[in-house]
């Protein structure tokens with residue numbers, strides 16, 4: 001795949017994971033910072049896919065090359081699917097990843113229903129107006145305490161039952177092999193391959 005893509009995210013954790021997975025799939029990527037871009041996109045969509053497409057289109061327009069965006073979040077059954085699309089804003093602007101994890105743990109105190117899943121929507125926008133999309137999901141549970149130091153975001157409290165570890169206790173490779181983002185990007189790579197083949 002010869003074309004170069006910009007990853008439309010300012011989240012360093014996502015950038016690391018998307019970069020590693022896509023490079024492994026033969027997709028050449030650069031970050032917004034590599035291009036001197038800081039595009040702040042308002043996430044006004046009501047779904048992960050809508051927000052991913054808003055980010056991909058805005059960054060593609062700014063960069064002039066195809067852009068790949070990720071909108072993702074943690075959906076907790078006992079919180080009626082929340083924080084969901086509001087995962088990055090959970091608890092308000094003042095909180096960092098550790099603060100959001102602490103808040104989520106405290107709102108789950110005494111709660112025995114711990115089921116949760118991560119969702120990831122990938123959107124890709126091309127300068128000619130074409131778009132591609134893909135989604136991935138990973139089921140798990142909210143842990144009772146923070147565990148592990150790797151990953152980012154809600155990883156220390158997201159228990160992945162098949163390995164009896166949180167995402168923050170997995171290596172980057174182990175996480176990507178089963179994660180919402182790993183699955184969405186694998187599907188996306190297939191769509192991209194078909195799209196690029198159809199161009200030639």
Ligand code: ITT
Nearest residue numbers: 009010011070071072073074087088152153154155
């Ligand atoms: P960009 O919009 O710039 O990509 P963002 O962090 O604002 O960055 P989102 O709006 O998609 O991204 O919010 C995603 C939220 O879900 C954010 O709080 C992440 O930390 C969290 N999240 C997403 N994927 C995750 C993962 O694999 N592990 C842990 N937390 C994750």
